[in-house]
Amino acid sequence: MTEKPRSGYTLPVFATASALAALQWLKQRQAIAPNAAPEMIASVMVDLINPDRTVEIAIEQVSGINETTALAITRSDPGDNLDLTRNTPIWALVELSRGARELFSNPYPLTPNPSAEEQITLKGGEGIGRIVEAQGKAAIYAYARQLLQGNLARLLTPEERITVTIILPEGRQLADRTSNAAFGVVEGLSLLGTSGISQPLSASGQLDISLEELKEKIKQLNNSPVLVFCIGENGLNFALKLGISPERLVKTANWLGPMLVEAGTQGLREILLFGYHGKLMKLAGGIFHTHHHLADGRQEIFTAHCAKIGLPTPVLQRVFAQSTADAALNYLRASDGENGSNWVEQVYESIAQAIDDRCQNYIYNQIQQQVSVGSVLFDRQRQIIVKSKIGTKLLNQLC
Structure with a gap:
């Protein structure tokens, strides 16, 4: 026990x-x-x-x-x-x-x-x-x-x-x-x-409780395939304001890896990840326990995706030097305003796609089940920055 x-x-x-x-x-x-x-x-x-x-x-x-x-x-x-x-x-x-x-x-x-x-x-x-x-x-x-x-x-x-x-x-x-x-x-x-x-929401003993709550939520869906994983209280509140039904919402703590796998094990075939960009982007780097005590990597992940789309080296250096994900986002937004570029859109589309791919691969590698995972990332003003392709499809179904 x-x-x-x-x-x-x-x-x-x-x-x-x-x-x-x-x-x-x-x-x-x-x-x-x-x-x-x-x-x-x-x-x-x-x-x-x-x-x-x-x-x-x-x-x-x-x-x-x-x-x-x-x-x-x-x-x-x-x-x-x-x-x-x-x-x-x-x-x-x-x-x-x-x-x-x-x-x-x-x-x-x-x-x-x-x-x-x-x-x-x-x-x-x-x-x-x-x-x-x-x-x-x-x-x-x-x-x-x-x-x-x-x-x-x-x-x-x-x-x-x-x-x-x-x-x-x-x-x-x-x-x-x-x-x-x-x-x-x-x-x-x-x-x-x-x-x-x-309440020890991030303690290891809480994981079993969270998994049981997830199983119960899936049972209540009556074979409907979609759940929304809200990353923290802010994700939950924002999702509710957008009109997503509470029956679809699961508030997750930092145990995203086990929660994703359990959802697939229980037969769920579509999951929408809904969260603040500074937390959710960790998944793009393969970090499936998102508490900062265990791993962070946001600067590295952000900078890597800037490099992937071909941003100049001085810009990469400035992005990597930012102290927070918000600061990096604001720097890119300011650069877009000055240069007429669309770096924010390109970088976040790359991050969102990586989140989807990493999560789907993680679930498959654990239980050999195909689960469609989409993502929606928002900023400090609770404005959506990006919706992945799958995230767009799922969000349109839900609200």
Whole structure:
């Protein structure tokens, strides 16, 4: 029997734990003699809200900056997940003030029973991403705000106000290894999610669960031959917006090789791959587990296909020097605009065809079954860059 992979907690939980520890330190500081030191805070209890559970989170460090400001640090533990945030530090800087001090300059009386939103100001510091479409607002999403405000408000008296700044010192560097920028979040990571539990979608034990879900989905098709493999949540959401029926959609994690083979084994004869170009193009290089911890190769794959269609050597050098697939795409788009060329179209048609060919050959080599595989690649604005020939045919059937 396959051992169930260990779940962990999402980044908002650790951000909340750090903020709680810093606030607890300040509250202790207020309650003791002026020269006494607050007790060490080794852990805090965090109400996850979703699910309805309270968990203990270890605190690595906590210290006062001054009488009204404290800093605390936790480290992320996502469980049995190939997660790039594993062990990354999460800082929370908490500044505490009392509304009563502001009464002399504020003509409006304090609210007798203030809301958590009134008492708690949340800010994104270094390493927290910025949402491009929201004029650079910190990427602290609804669940993270609910978690922070819900846990911290319980420690505040009605006259107290706090400002909480969440800092991810490694956030910028880690964000460069994600597709965050492809979906409008720049300069760092998001505090994202709808639950405090980090489900190990990329852990090996999860593969068996994903394969069972795939088998069930194929059974429900009633012998209809087409499924759409959506690479990640963004692929799934985009496919739904295009009008593809949910019954046709399978959200895949990084285990694309085994999923493709299982689909063929179960009798599926047509598969449409639908995903962000920076993830999906790995298949063109024969990389069938797409998590960056195991393999990447995007620069090499992109550059190889540029060379295949005959781009000049200086252009190849510039493409290879780009730090992300988006940067390489944007460079080619700019070159097309300047030169009147159609390099983007040619390069991506070559990549898409390679994806189809590699996937079909991979399935056949594993189980000696012919499965028709098409691909659709989209960019950070969720605009389709390319549809392979088979991808075009399948997409026209589905929406």
